[in-house]
Amino acid sequence: MKKLYLLSLLLFAAVATFAQTARVQVIHNAADAAAQSVDVWLNNSKLLSDFAFRQATPFVDAPAGTPITISIQPPGSTSASNPIWSQTYTLEAGNTYVLVANGLVSQGNYNPFKPFDVYVKPMAKEASSSGNTTDVLVFHGATDAPTVDVVETGAGAGTVIDNMAYGQFAGYLSLPTADYVLDVRDETGTVTVARYAAPLQTLGLGGQALTVLASGFLNPADNSNGPAFGLYVALASGGELIPLPLYTPPSARIQVIHNAADAAAEQVDVWINDSKAVANFAFRTATPFVDVPGNTPLTVAVQPPGSGSASNPLWSQTFTLEPGKSYVLVANGLINQNAYNPFKPFDVYVKPDAKEASASTNTTDVLVFHGATDAPTVDVVEVGAGAGTIIDNMAYGAFAGYLSLPTADYTLDVRDETGTVTVARYLAPLQTLGLGGQALTVVASGFLNPAANNNGPAFGLFVALASGGDLIPLPFVSPNARIQVIHNAADAAAAQVDVWINESKAINSFAFRTATPFIDAPANTPLTVAIKPAGSTTPENPLWSETYTLEPYNAYVLVANGLVNQNGYNPFKPFNIYVKPGAKEASAGANTTDVLVFHGSTDAPVVDVVEVGVGAGTIIDNFAYGEFAGYLSLPTADYALAVRDETGTVTVATFGAPLQTLGLGGQALTVLASGFLNPDANSNGPAFGLYAALPSGGALIPLPVVTSLAERMDNNLRLYPNPASSKVQVSFELRNNDLVNAEIYNIAGSLIKTLPLGGYSEGPHQVSMDVSDLKAGVYMLQLRTATSAQTRKLYITR
Numbered sequence: 001m002k003k004l005y006l007l008s009l010l011l012f013a014a015v016a017t018f019a020q021t022a023r024v025q026v027i028h029n030a031a032d033a034a035a036q037s038v039d040v041w042l043n044n045s046k047l048l049s050d051f052a053f054r055q056a057t058p059f060v061d062a063p064a065g066t067p068i069t070i071s072i073q074p075p076g077s078t079s080a081s082n083p084i085w086s087q088t089y090t091l092e093a094g095n096t097y098v099l100v101a102n103g104l105v106s107q108g109n110y111n112p113f114k115p116f117d118v119y120v121k122p123m124a125k126e127a128s129s130s131g132n133t134t135d136v137l138v139f140h141g142a143t144d145a146p147t148v149d150v151v152e153t154g155a156g157a158g159t160v161i162d163n164m165a166y167g168q169f170a171g172y173l174s175l176p177t178a179d180y181v182l183d184v185r186d187e188t189g190t191v192t193v194a195r196y197a198a199p200l201q202t203l204g205l206g207g208q209a210l211t212v213l214a215s216g217f218l219n220p221a222d223n224s225n226g227p228a229f230g231l232y233v234a235l236a237s238g239g240e241l242i243p244l245p246l247y248t249p250p251s252a253r254i255q256v257i258h259n260a261a262d263a264a265a266e267q268v269d270v271w272i273n274d275s276k277a278v279a280n281f282a283f284r285t286a287t288p289f290v291d292v293p294g295n296t297p298l299t300v301a302v303q304p305p306g307s308g309s310a311s312n313p314l315w316s317q318t319f320t321l322e323p324g325k326s327y328v329l330v331a332n333g334l335i336n337q338n339a340y341n342p343f344k345p346f347d348v349y350v351k352p353d354a355k356e357a358s359a360s361t362n363t364t365d366v367l368v369f370h371g372a373t374d375a376p377t378v379d380v381v382e383v384g385a386g387a388g389t390i391i392d393n394m395a396y397g398a399f400a401g402y403l404s405l406p407t408a409d410y411t412l413d414v415r416d417e418t419g420t421v422t423v424a425r426y427l428a429p430l431q432t433l434g435l436g437g438q439a440l441t442v443v444a445s446g447f448l449n450p451a452a453n454n455n456g457p458a459f460g461l462f463v464a465l466a467s468g469g470d471l472i473p474l475p476f477v478s479p480n481a482r483i484q485v486i487h488n489a490a491d492a493a494a495a496q497v498d499v500w501i502n503e504s505k506a507i508n509s510f511a512f513r514t515a516t517p518f519i520d521a522p523a524n525t526p527l528t529v530a531i532k533p534a535g536s537t538t539p540e541n542p543l544w545s546e547t548y549t550l551e552p553y554n555a556y557v558l559v560a561n562g563l564v565n566q567n568g569y570n571p572f573k574p575f576n577i578y579v580k581p582g583a584k585e586a587s588a589g590a591n592t593t594d595v596l597v598f599h600g601s602t603d604a605p606v607v608d609v610v611e612v613g614v615g616a617g618t619i620i621d622n623f624a625y626g627e628f629a630g631y632l633s634l635p636t637a638d639y640a641l642a643v644r645d646e647t648g649t650v651t652v653a654t655f656g657a658p659l660q661t662l663g664l665g666g667q668a669l670t671v672l673a674s675g676f677l678n679p680d681a682n683s684n685g686p687a688f689g690l691y692a693a694l695p696s697g698g699a700l701i702p703l704p705v706v707t708s709l710a711e712r713m714d715n716n717l718r719l720y721p722n723p724a725s726s727k728v729q730v731s732f733e734l735r736n737n738d739l740v741n742a743e744i745y746n747i748a749g750s751l752i753k754t755l756p757l758g759g760y761s762e763g764p765h766q767v768s769m770d771v772s773d774l775k776a777g778v779y780m781l782q783l784r785t786a787t788s789a790q791t792r793k794l795y796i797t798r
Helices: 002-015
Strands: 021-028 037-042 047-052 058-061 067-073 085-090 098-103 117-121 133-142 148-152 156-162 169-176 179-186 193-201 209-215 230-235 253-258 265-270 277-284 289-291 296-304 315-320 325-332 347-351 361-372 377-380 388-394 397-406 407-418 421-430 439-445 461-467 479-488 496-501 504-511 520-521 526-533 544-549 555-561 574-579 592-599 607-611 619-621 630-633 638-645 651-657 669-675 689-693 719-720 727-734 739-747 751-760 761-772 776-786 787-794
Touching: 021 047, 021 209, 085 117, 085 296, 098 133, 098 209, 117 133, 148 520, 156 169, 193 230, 253 439, 296 638, 296 689, 315 347, 325 361, 325 727, 347 361, 361 388, 388 397, 479 504, 479 669, 479 739, 544 574, 555 592, 555 669, 574 592, 592 619, 651 689, 651 787, 727 739, 727 776, 751 761
Parallel strands: 021 098, 133 209, 253 325, 361 439, 479 555, 592 669
Antiparallel strands: 021 058, 037 047, 037 067, 067 085, 098 117, 133 169, 148 156, 148 179, 179 193, 209 230, 253 289, 265 277, 265 296, 296 315, 325 347, 361 397, 377 388, 377 407, 407 421, 439 461, 479 520, 496 504, 496 526, 526 544, 555 574, 592 630, 607 619, 607 638, 638 651, 669 689, 719 727, 727 761, 739 751, 739 776, 776 787
């Protein structure tokens, strides 16, 4: 302020003797170190002492109509003699001038050399004509910068200055006072030298006139390591020039995933514009999400590893991303046309509106990309939790999602587009891996047929996390089948059998009315199943034999049923194994139970099954021996099932199906008609009943007969205390005199103990039962008369 005050006094003294004046502002923009600070003389008076680079005087009055000599001297000068530079001007009265001191003093240290001069702009302005506009004068003062264009890219104003050479003024541009983005480009208008923000509104420059100067060196190293290039603003009030900030555009977010299985792209360099963004980027890795400029052309080039420039790339494309948005970019496809079949050319596939996290910590958002070049259009079917088809008809190069899934563990079938043929099965253990709250990308990767594709990496599903890194392989489920075998052959000769598969004994002493759990079995392989008497040592000369070929990923229930001996049984139904594909090991919901029904009673007629407990009515119609019916997906409740003749009018027997009481929610089970309606005509074999096989196997669970429930036992069975530790009190009421037995089953349905309670008269009763020998756990206590039964859950604590 002191210097500007002295300047005002000197100029006042200089103009006091002149009737005519002009208005002048002087700007120091000479970047030579020898002119870092100078004295400015007007005629023989020192006008400015130590006038520094990138400073400006305010507009002040100067003599007009008479020659004035301006001399530039080193700082501390005592006269105007022998100046660094001198020039005589005659200013026009009433005119306003901007004088820019620019150029170089030292010829040997700068390239190119542009000699020092003072550039004069008459008709200068000290203010804009409106408070809502800003008038901008532009001066090209960068000695090593080429002829340039200035293009406004923020508000879309386009080219505002065309082909501006060193030493030239352009303007005034009368602009609405707003914030702008200025690209300084070469004279072709295509190559951006630098980009600056011009925040006229943010800086409160409405109503003002100002000068913007290109200042400093593009290449300081060739110019005595002088000040770097920039755009600087001189206000009409003078003072230090204000640097315009380099423009940082609003950013977009991107993640890049390398999924190109070609050996030639096993590792690549990724260039963005002229900078190497990712070096040695490996197949099946991903970057984290990172910021990149938005609203800016980004040329992505893919090069072999160790590349030195983006020139002659393997692949290149230019993208312009929207600020504030996130993108997933998947590098995919093939480079070598001759080594792969089919050939799908390399490309980068872009998914806008990408996510870096899920909206909830209890969900996982999943984006899916089909990147397997030799895989067909596919469906993705969830078969673990029963969600069904989650992606339909997904072609190569397509994205699907986001799927917002509860964070749980899933099983995914990749099937052909018909949805019937499973290509592969994978586990998606979102819960086990702790992926709640995350968003991720699952990519189909590699080759279904590596032999036709340069022996490249095999097909799989891989996960890219938002944090990047190596892709995570989803576990592959071996293409086995799943089988459960149920022994329901009531012939005494088959009370216990050995089951052979090919040359190995698979089940030893397999008992009537028991079941195996579901187990893995080889698929796409002929399996010869042979039934032999218990204690057999080879599968030769079996009671029965059959060869099967199971379908991968399918599940089967196999029921061994029928008769071995033609004599002693009427009617005779020969032994066979009845096969139900599409079997289930669980229900889709915790509150439902899926029930498969099999008619395995050789002397029972064609029947209907009618639900008479909750009034559901006929659930199976005209059900013949050897047939499966179902699956019936039932709410987990307690039911009563009347087995009737095919007319639906004559009840053979009624059975309880206590799905809720037995805690069978979420399970899938098989109910079998078993034994003989007329044991006398069938070698006094086991009597007819309905029995349930659980997926966990074990002894079949008898469904209680409830045909005479109203006559025999009230529905008032009570257990207390419950939980019990050593004894439990059992209270019940009979409608008639009867024999009563108690049976205790474990939760898997195996009979643990039987307690004959003896005969009881009509009316209420209470019995104390010793349960001290039972381990802690959950059991089923069934109270049974000759023709009725009730079941309650019993809890034992220790």
